[in-house]
Amino acid sequence: MTNPEQEVRGLREEGYNVALLDGTLVISHVPYVRAAGNVGFGDLLVPLAMEGGRVVAPREHQAWWTGGAPKETDGAPLNGISVHHAGRSCVAGHASAMMLCGRIRGREFRDYLEFVSTYVALLGAPAVALDPRVTARSSRRPVPVATDTGPFAYVDTASSRAALGALNATVKGRTVGIVGLGGTGSYVLDLVSKCGLDAIHLFDDDVLEQHSAFRAPGAATIHDLRARRRKVDHFAAVYRGIHRRVVPHAVRMDARTAPLLDPLDFVFLCIDDAAAKPPIMNRLAERGIAYVDAGMGLYASDRGIGGAIRTTLVEPGDDTMAALVPTAGDSEGVYATNIQTCELNALNAALAVIAWKRRCGFYGANRSDGNSVFVVEDGRLHVQDAGPSEGRAA
Amino acid sequence: MKDSTEHHSADTAPGRALTVADTNARDYKTIVVNGREHPFVGDEIGRGELARLAFPTVTLAGQSALTVAYDHGPEGASHGLLGSGRTTRVLDGQTFSVSLCDKS
Numbered sequence: 001m002t003n004p005e006q007e008v009r010g011l012r013e014e015g016y017n018v019a020l021l022d023g024t025l026v027i028s029h030v031p032y033v034r035a036a037g038n039v040g041f042g043d044l045l046v047p048l049a050m051e052g053g054r055v056v057a058p059r060e061h062q063a064w065w066t067g068g069a070p071k072e073t074d075g076a077p078l079n080g081i082s083v084h085h086a087g088r089s090c091v092a093g094h095a096s097a098m099m100l101c102g103r104i105r106g107r108e109f110r111d112y113l114e115f116v117s118t119y120v121a122l123l124g125a126p127a128v129a130l131d132p133r134v135t136a137r138s139s140r141r142p143v144p145v146a147t148d149t150g151p152f153a154y155v156d157t158a159s160s161r162a163a164l165g166a167l168n169a170t171v172k173g174r175t176v177g178i179v180g181l182g183g184t185g186s187y188v189l190d191l192v193s194k195c196g197l198d199a200i201h202l203f204d205d206d207v208l209e210q211h212s213a214f215r216a217p218g219a220a221t222i223h224d225l226r227a228r229r230r231k232v233d234h235f236a237a238v239y240r241g242i243h244r245r246v247v248p249h250a251v252r253m254d255a256r257t258a259p260l261l262d263p264l265d266f267v268f269l270c271i272d273d274a275a276a277k278p279p280i281m282n283r284l285a286e287r288g289i290a291y292v293d294a295g296m297g298l299y300a301s302d303r304g305i306g307g308a309i310r311t312t313l314v315e316p317g318d319d320t321m322a323a324l325v326p327t328a329g330d331s332e333g334v335y336a337t338n339i340q341t342c343e344l345n346a347l348n349a350a351l352a353v354i355a356w357k358r359r360c361g362f363y364g365a366n367r368s369d370g371n372s373v374f375v376v377e378d379g380r381l382h383v384q385d386a387g388p389s390e391g392r393a394a
Numbered sequence: 395m396k397d398s399t400e401h402h403s404a405d406t407a408p409g410r411a412l413t414v415a416d417t418n419a420r421d422y423k424t425i426v427v428n429g430r431e432h433p434f435v436g437d438e439i440g441r442g443e444l445a446r447l448a449f450p451t452v453t454l455a456g457q458s459a460l461t462v463a464y465d466h467g468p469e470g471a472s473h474g475l476l477g478s479g480r481t482t483r484v485l486d487g488q489t490f491s492v493s494l495c496d497k498s
Contacts, residue, residue, distance in 0.1 A: 184498040270498040274459070297461065297493025301429045310461050310495035323478075326459035326496040340497055348498070373475060375491045377429065378465045382475045 001054035004155060007112055015137030016116060021091050022168065023048055023160030024064075025112065030120055031127035031134040034068045036075030039127045039134055042067020044119055045091055046112065047160040058109045063119055064090050064097035064163055073126045080122045090163030092172070097163070150196050151245050158194075170361040172196040174265040179203045179253050179280060181231040183215030183345030184294045184352070185270035189235055189246070190217040191353045192268075199245040201264065202232040205252040215342045252276075258283035267291040268352055272338075275329035281314070281322060288316040290359070292352040293325045298339040298376070306377040309344055311351040313359065313369045313386065321386055324371050347374060423486040428493070439490075440481040448492035463491045 002010070004020055011018045017028045025046040034040035045064035049056050069085065070078040077083070081102040089096050102122055109115040120136045127134050149155050150172070159168050174197050178185045181204040192200055206212075208231045213220040216235075224234060232248035239246045251257045253271070258280050261267055267284060269277065269291050277293070284291050291314055298307035314321045355369045370386030422433040427447045445457040452460075462476040468483045476482055476490075 180498055182498050272497050274494075274496045294498055295495040296497050297495040298497070299428055299493070303429050306429045306491065308461050308463060308491050308493045308495055324459070324461075326494055328459065330494065330496070338497055345498075371475070373461055373463050373491075373495070375463050375465070377491070378463075378473070378489065380463075380465060380473060382463050382473065384475050384477070 001051070001056055003053065004048060004050070004055055007048065007055050010113060011116060014113065014117070015135075016120075017136070017138060018116075020048075021093075022165035023050070023155040023157050024091050024163075024165060025116070026091060026094065027116055027120070027136065029138060030067070030123055030136045031131075032067055032070040032123040033073055033075075033078075033126040033130065035071060037073065037130060039131050040067055042123075043094060043097075044116065044123070045094070045097055045163070046115060046119075047163065048112070048155070048157065049161070050155060050157045053154045055112070057111060058115050060161070061101065061103040061108055061115070063100045063102075063115075065100045065123075066095040066097045067123075069098070070100075070123050071126065073129050078122070078126065081119075088163075089166035091165040092169035094166070151198060151243055152196070153240070153242055153244055156194075156196070167362050168196050171357060173198050174360070175199045175201070175263065176356075177201040177203060177261055177264045177267045179261075179267060179269050180271035181206070181235055182212070182270060182272065183340050183342055184296075184348045185268065186212075186216040186231075186235060187342075187346045187349030188268045188270060188294075188352055189239055191349060193239045193243040193246065195357075197243070197245070199247055200239075200243060201247045201249060201260075202236060203249045203251060203253050203257075203260065204231045205250050206231050208234045215340055215345055217346070253280050255279035255283075261289065262287050264289060266356055268356070269293040269325075270349075270352075273329065274326040277325060277327050281325065281327070284314075285316060285322070290315050292355055294348045294352045295326065296340060296344055296348055298341075298344070299337055300339055304377075305339060305341070306375075307339075308376065309348045309351070309374045310371065311348060311355055311373075312371045313355045315386060318370075318386055321370050344376070423484055423488075425484060426487070426489040428491065434484060437483055438481040439484050441476055441478065444476070444490050444492050448490075459494060459496075461491070461493050461495045465489045 008018055008020050019026045027044040029041050030044050031039055031041055043066040049059045069083050072078055081100050084099040087096040087098040178188050181202055207228055210225050230250045232250050236246045236248040293312045296309040298305055312321055312324050351372055357363050358365045358369055368386040371384040373382045422435045424431050425434045432447055441462050444462055445452045445460055464482055465473040466488050468485055
């Protein structure tokens with residue numbers, strides 16, 4: 001096993017012009033025949049398989065290709081490689097790519113040098129027949145290899161193996177905040193920690209208590225509970241294992257502390273105290289920061305637990321959506337229950353993160369997200385489009 | 395949101411929920427609000443009436459942030475959200491979810 005940087009250096013020593021982007025080897029200037037008698041060049045993209053931060057032998061034999069459909073010298077489709085023509089951008093900053101499928105008969109590639117040299121040879125053979133001077137091995141000078149894994153503690157191979165680098169760029173570099181680290185907020189953290197965000201800021205002044213462990217992702221140990229740490233410190237320590245820039249703020253969010261939200265691109269509002277929301281919402285509105293408010297209202301009966309979970313995306317200036325957020329406390333106990341279950345916390349969090357990622361362009365959107373309500377006993381998701389607003393989408 | 399049978403009107407729809415003593419009346423429908431059955435007389439129901447069925451002590455001010463959804467409703471708008479100031483036509487067996495979604 002090698003590390004990714006060694007892999008890149010090995011390919012460069014063979015003369016390939018190669019870079020490592022988002023867990024994907026990018027081999028540039030690979031010759032091929034794009035039409036009868038016509039030589040072109042493209043980039044070959046090869047996702048690295050990794051275990052424990054180390055590169056392992058390739059498990060798949062597909063690659064991505066930014067050139068056109070490769071041909072033989074006479075313009076016939078290239079033998080030895082099957083081409084899936086539906087292209088899409090799979091590494092940020094690179095052209096749309098189509099999937100190629102080729103392999104050595106009867107086995108997978110032994111290593112990435114064999115992987116790359118086999119593809120380059122198959123693609124380039126007709127081009128070399130037309131022009132013996134063309135080659136992909138044009139860079140023989142050792143060049144420093146970037147080792148930055150971005151905000152992650154190790155390379156995001158889940159994205160590279162699915163070729164999602166270009167779509168990940170829609171959320172990359174942003175900064176979000178999570179206000180409230182109860183059941184829903186802690187699941188929001190679990191999900192956004194796998195995004196290439198520049199930083200994730202946590203706001204909560206509560207201590208991690210025993211009941212908290214049963215509504216949070218993962219498994220807090222008895223030692224975690226006896227440590228009596230603030231939730232923000234506990235979760236920051238856990239999630240820095242994958243995302244290095246989780247920033248704890250052990251504060252209660254109110255009018256005095258709301259300016260802490262000013263530098264953020266987006267906020268997940270996941271607090272129980274509805275009466276505490278107006279100063280936060282007002283500050284976000286003043287600063288033009290969009291947010292999702294997540295909340296559930298459940299009841300228990302002889303027929304089981306019923307109720308609804310609400311996920312409301314509020315764009316700056318969208319008073320219609322803001323009006324759907326409860327902002328008055330329940331001091332009289334009219335609504336009575338504080339039932340929450342971790343699976344519904346997780347669903348509420350997932351809907352909130354999906355709404356945010358759709359807003360960013362990561363997910364496709366046939367409508368403008370606004371208010372969504374999942375009714376437990378119906379198993380149905382109701383969706384209400386967002387109202388008119390200024391400054392939609394970032 | 396499907397709203398072809400919802401109307402922008404006052405929140406006081408012409409229908410009303412019956413008390414137990416009223417249920418001998420011949421023409422009423424049974425609606426289900428937060429898992430509990432209620433006899434109902436009338437053709438339409440709004441958020442205010444539903445809020446009172448779900449939370450008998452709720453105040454008018456407290457109704458505004460309630461989330462109200464329905465299912466098994468009339469054809470063309472068989473399910474949806476019931477926004478402020480809106481009513482829906484009522485069918486026998488129609489179900490409603492009324493909650494203050496404020497827990498996180």
